Amino acid sequence: MRVAIMGAGAVGCYYGAMLALAGHRVDLIGREALVTAVAARGLILEKGGRQQTVALGAGTDAGVAASADLVLICVKAQDNDHAAAALRPHLSPGAVVLSLQNGLGNAAHLAAQLGRPVLPVVVYVAVQMAGAGHVVHHGRGELVLGDGPAAADTAAVFRAAGIPTEVSDQTEAALWTKLVINCALNPISAITRLPYGRIFADPDAVRMLRQVVDECSRVAQAEGVGLPADIWDQVARIAAAMPEQISSTAQDILRGRRTEIDHLNGDIVRRALRHGLDVPMNGALLAMVHLVEPA
Structure with a gap:
């Protein structure tokens, strides 16, 4: 082939x-x-x-x-x-x-x-x-x-x-699940240049990630998408399984390239706005990744 x-x-x-x-x-x-x-x-x-x-x-x-x-x-x-x-x-x-x-x-x-x-x-x-x-x-x-x-x-x-x-035939729900995971892990790894294991070792960072997941879950619900009940556990399991991994967004930043953050947390922010929902943590991470991206 x-x-x-x-x-x-x-x-x-x-x-x-x-x-x-x-x-x-x-x-x-x-x-x-x-x-x-x-x-x-x-x-x-x-x-x-x-x-x-x-x-x-x-x-x-x-x-x-x-x-x-x-x-x-x-x-x-x-x-x-x-x-x-x-x-x-x-x-x-x-x-x-x-x-x-x-x-x-x-x-x-x-x-x-x-x-x-x-x-x-x-x-x-x-x-x-x-x-x-x-x-x-x-x-x-x-x-x-x-x-x-x-x-x-x-x-x-x-x-x-x-x-x-x-x-x-459930790829849309699976793509949503992965979107939420990416919204949690990708931006903070990009901003700090740290791997998942280091991030999850900090209790304050974990609380922040939980807030990101909660915000994304509310938006998904408003869009009529049912996320897995263990969505937070999936985020934690990925971090535990790959403690040395940095996100693809972090890799883009380190190479001086534009990221796809507008299609991750940015998508959540846009969808939240349409539903009248407040997603401050997603908005903050979106803004901070834009600040560290190349001009």
Whole structure:
């Protein structure tokens, strides 16, 4: 199978590496530094205390997606329009397109831009780029695909590559759950540059995170979304399982890049406003991440 990955950051590189190791032809679409590194010595995958080099292709132009059977869109939500415009001329009629992105509504937005179905995917993985063309896996890796055309066959491809994958008609609720988790962990990790374990060791920080989760839960309820009863426990379990992990938002800040905070806590703030709800902690974290982002 030919696979193209649009927006090959940590998530895209990890799943690209896993698919390539399973024998698929994988092409990464990413920044020049990534392309140069992969061309020189392949993609380095660090996982389970072992480091290996994975042979795959890479380019900066979306044209490498031509003839791909499977296209993974891994760009930040704010880059959806650019990614769709770049991919549209190159997608083959039979290509399966997946959105592996944080936030809500990405798949629907991309589908409207591309004029074809895009399956939403909930991603549960802790990964980080240790340098250009060097991805480090810290934990997990499961995917939940939305039900739709070719979903079952695509899930089977991922499972055969060692990626735990299921198909669900409840991806919207799962995306909401992940949004709440991200709203709690991502901004404070970005502002402090600290990993989850250090944050959860501070009782005041834990109280603040609980307030974030409570605010998000009220907004979800107003939107008619039922979050799991153990949503706070899920946040705590992730921090306990990956104490050395810093959030993707923190990784963006450390690399001098704009974050997707407007599609995380910012989305909660906008939805709360529509329902007349007050979410001061989400608003404060949103403002503080904007302050530490590059101008």
